[in-house]
Amino acid sequence: MERTKRMTAFLGEAAQFIPKERIHTDELRRLAWGTDAGFYRMIPQIVIHSANEQEISKLLIIANRLELPVTFRAAGTSLSGQAISDSILIVAGKHWERYAISPDHMQITLQPGIVGERVNELLRPFGRKFAPDPASVKSAMVGGIVMNNASGMNCGTHANSDKVLLSARIILADGTPLNTGNAESRRVFASQKPEFIRRIEELRDEIRGDKTLSERIRYKYSIKNVTGLNLLPFVAYDDPFDIIAHSMVGSEGTLAFLSEVTMRTVCDEPCKASAMLYFSNIREACRAVVCMKKLVNERGEWIVKGAELLDAKSLSSVNDPTGEGLTAVLTETMGTTPEELNGYIAVITEALQP
Ligand SMILES: Cc1cc2nc3c(=O)[nH]c(=O)nc-3n(C[C@H](O)[C@H](O)[C@H](O)COP(=O)(O)OP(=O)(O)OC[C@H]3O[C@@H](n4cnc5c(N)ncnc54)[C@H](O)[C@@H]3O)c2cc1C
Structure with missing residues (x-):
């Protein structure tokens, strides 16, 4: 099927479970939502404001079947074209703002649409703060900060998203959910996708078997490095679920949708x-x-x-x-x-x- 027809088919299926106010196909809103802070220009064919995991899962299953690329967007402050698309743009901002702070204030669980500065406001009364500190923290959202591994002057590499991430709740391109912080979710995932876990373990062992490569990876991530996918988890963690969770950091939305993240807070x-x-x-x-x-x-x-x-x-x-x-x-x-x-x-x- 040619692309225009697949796009029309996608739209028809999406409209069955997403209210029409949250689907944009008009030129003006496609242009507006399709613009990020970088200098590249692409105009999405369809913009969808997602509201929950079920929607994301269904949208990814349909897009996967119709072989249509999907890009996620949080606040759209990316500078290198990470949040633009000429296909389907799924926005996860406004409806994704729930959070929970642990009783000792040492951890915070966040949905991806919360602005970084808001996280700091939530933690300030407890003398804690959100570790990643990009200069755009007043606009950038958790989903974009984690997925870009954004960092500023104070968090360097010792307190970036990778270092403070404890677990992630994600949805893979085939619609499968996984909460790496939940034992039952890990068990179900491992039984549904044993091959996936085995490949992660194989990659881990292959990388670790090569001492020169392992040392090079450790060195590369001891300095600021957000080029390409994050390889550090393969040498830093044994558990395949930790490797999956930490691989999300800096993946720019290419590996999965991030629907929730639990992070360590730091002293303010x-x-x-x-x-x-x-x-x-x-x-x-x-x-x-x-x-x-x-x-x-x-x-x-x-x-x-x-x-x-x-x-x-x-x-x-x-x-x-x-x-x-x-x-x-x-x-x-x-x-x-x-x-x-x-x-x-x-x-x-x-x-x-x-
Ligand atoms: C004035 C200014 C200052 C900046 N300063 C810094 C700085 O100091 N340090 C720095 O590192 N960057 C900086 N940036 C770049 C940018 O602001 C950051 O990278 C920021 O973290 C992006 O967040 P966002 O919410 O805008 O994400 P977006 O731009 O919307 O998205 C970023 C990436 O994350 C993906 N994504 C978003 N949400 C999800 C999700 N739920 N699931 C999966 N993938 C998702 C997107 O597909 C995209 O690849 C700056 C930008 C500006 C305009």
């Missing part, structure tokens, strides 16, 4: 200070970063929580008036009390003395 220190430090050249700036990375408190935690380098070109692009040819390092430190914070500032100042 109430006292914070930041400073823009200027150096005569990039070498000096890098020496300072290495020096600051060595500063730890009595609990063994880094004192400097973030260091972002701005080279001379970046500074001149924002007309920084400080001086010609300088390199800057934007740094941040945090403490639980003003005294602790002042102590950290003193330690950093002392360490950076020429």
